[in-house]
Amino acid sequence: MTDVTPFRPAVAGSQPPNDSPEYGSTHKRHPKQALVAFAHTVTEATGPRFSPAQFPAIIDISTVDGHAAMGERIIVRGRVTDEDGRPVPDTMIEIWQANAAGRYHHPRDQHDAPLDAHFQGAGRVFTDADGWYQFTSIKPGAYPWRNHFNAWRPNHIHYSLFGSGFATRLITQMYFPGDPLLELDPVFNTVPDEHARKRLVAKFDLDVTRPEWALGYRFDVVLRGREATPMEE
Amino acid sequence: MPIATAAQTIGPYWHLIEYPEFADLTRFGAEGEKVVLTGLVIDGDGAPVTDGCIELWQASPAAGARFPGYGRSATDADGRFRFTTVKPGPVPGRGNTLQAPHFAINILARGILTRLYTRAYFEDEKLNGTDPLLTAIDDPARRATLLARPDGPGIWRMDIRLQGDGETVFIEV
Numbered sequence: 302m303t304d305v306t307p308f309r310p311a312v313a314g315s316q317p318p319n320d321s322p323e324y325g326s327t328h329k330r331h332p333k334q335a336l337v338a339f340a341h342t343v344t345e346a347t348g349p350r351f352s353p354a355q356f357p358a359i360i361d362i363s364t365v366d367g368h369a370a371m372g373e374r375i376i377v378r379g380r381v382t383d384e385d386g387r388p389v390p391d392t393m394i395e396i397w398q399a400n401a402a403g404r405y406h407h408p409r410d411q412h413d414a415p416l417d418a419h420f421q422g423a424g425r426v427f428t429d430a431d432g433w434y435q436f437t438s439i440k441p442g443a444y445p446w447r448n449h450f451n452a453w454r455p456n457h458i459h460y461s462l463f464g465s466g467f468a469t470r471l472i473t474q475m476y477f478p479g480d481p482l483l484e485l486d487p488v489f490n491t492v493p494d495e496h497a498r499k500r501l502v503a504k505f506d507l508d509v510t511r512p513e514w515a516l517g518y519r520f521d522v523v524l525r526g527r528e529a530t531p532m533e534e
Numbered sequence: 535m536p537i538a539t540a541a542q543t544i545g546p547y548w549h550l551i552e553y554p555e556f557a558d559l560t561r562f563g564a565e566g567e568k569v570v571l572t573g574l575v576i577d578g579d580g581a582p583v584t585d586g587c588i589e590l591w592q593a594s595p596a597a598g599a600r601f602p603g604y605g606r607s608a609t610d611a612d613g614r615f616r617f618t619t620v621k622p623g624p625v626p627g628r629g630n631t632l633q634a635p636h637f638a639i640n641i642l643a644r645g646i647l648t649r650l651y652t653r654a655y656f657e658d659e660k661l662n663g664t665d666p667l668l669t670a671i672d673d674p675a676r677r678a679t680l681l682a683r684p685d686g687p688g689i690w691r692m693d694i695r696l697q698g699d700g701e702t703v704f705i706e707v
Contacts, residue, residue: 304628310706312537317647326543326645329578330696334676336706339667343593343625344638344653345707349604350597355562384536397550405547409585423550459544461551467591467638468707470649474542491647492540501540523536 307341308468308525309384317491324487325448341468348467351393353427361437362396362424363515370420372401372439374515377475377503381432381462384526388432394522395461396436397423403442412444437515443482455482455489464524475520476502541649544642546585549608556606559590559619564601566620570689571637571654571682574613578697582613588694589640589649594622609643621656627666634661634668636680641694651707654692657681671703679703 319331363374381389399405399422402414406422422441426434443453457474464471476483483489483502492498500523509517555561560568571590575583586609597603607615619637627633634655641650655662662668662681671677679702682690694702 315537316540317542319647319650321647324645324647327647328645329581330583330643330645332650332701332704333578333697334701334703336704337667337671338706339670340628341707342627342633342666344591344633344636347593348591349602355602382536384538386536395551397548399547405550407547407549410547421550425551459542459548461544467640470589470640471539472541472544472642472649473539488542488647491542497537497540501542522539525538 305341305343305346306527307346308466308527311525314494315492315497317493321487321491324491341466345468346466348463348465348469351427351463356393356425358426359424360426360435362420362422363437363439365419365421368419370400370439371417372420372442374437375440376435376437376509376511376515376517377458377520378433378435378506378509378517379520379522381428381434381522381524383464383524387526388428388430389464389524390428390430390432392428392463392465394426394428394434395424396426396438396458398438398441398458399444401439401442403444414442414444440477448487452487453482453485455480455486460522462522462524469524471522471524473522474501477518478502478505541647543644543647544587546644548587548642552587552606552608554608556604557617559602559605559617562600562602564595564620566595568618568688569621570616570618571692572614572616572685572689573682573691573693575609575615575641575643575694576613576696580698582611583609583643583696584611584613585609586613586615586641586643588615589642590617590619591638592619592622592636594625594635595620624661631666632661632664634659634665636665639694641696650696650704652694652702652704653680654682654690655680656690657683667705676703
């Protein structure tokens, strides 16, 4: 039989290391042994498919039961493509975030900031046939964490994407332009390459902005592409 | 050519996308031998990882309307994950090889920047002896970190140690 076509390895500097001295939680949670190299098989080259029929889309998380959440309403729109520039269609994107005051609707978040009864903070959207997605939310607030003295996470929205194989699974964070906390953030700064880091920052987009209703941001995501030809044994 | 977007940690508040039913891959009525895969996730201090997101994917049996092939389990206060699924069969490897039945496993958590990837095999499978991944790991003690062991009827246990003694074999993906 024909071998599956593997996905390309990460470009040097484009992905964070497992161990990051400035990000304390990595210290006891990274393997010290080298990862075992193993060419992708059907296990890694295939992956789950989600349909909106079984996993209904939640595209506007700026309201609960018709009541608007507090905060600055935003629209986020973007395109998911692979490393060959091809759209990734019909793929599920999950998002989650803090409320406008910088607090998650989560029992472990004890930050002294108000919860918002009209904001839960989790959504689910699917890309269309050309890889485009869009959701409506409110701009998340910054919040403190205990990584180091006076540490604050910049405003961010968490993203979960799948793509076409288990190897393309991606968990990342979208940041906002002009945030002074970015250069101080140990998580953002784990990405070694400056260009790769900046691509985690959304762009303000007047074309996505809806007049008299919400500011618009553009955030594109690139998932791994496949090797040009099946790898030789 | 564009390059793939950088990963970032799933963080401690990922439970906003936790759907406990995702841990039961048989919930749509899949047919086959039901098995439970469970285990503890342990950090480099021997402490349980209580905020982890463990994901499972299996290429066999093939995913379809009644079997998602994919599961997600939060680790509990003891660091324990638990999936209910259908036992996989062997799947082709590269070349003319055959892979022993296995699950693909992602470990995501605060402090893990890019998902850690490993596999869970069944300890008693004859095909383990010729599995291309298991046979590529020379040290039997390291290889054994990928073997789930019986832990009650239909229950298989494989602990995941992120660092230090008995560190799980993680695979480049």
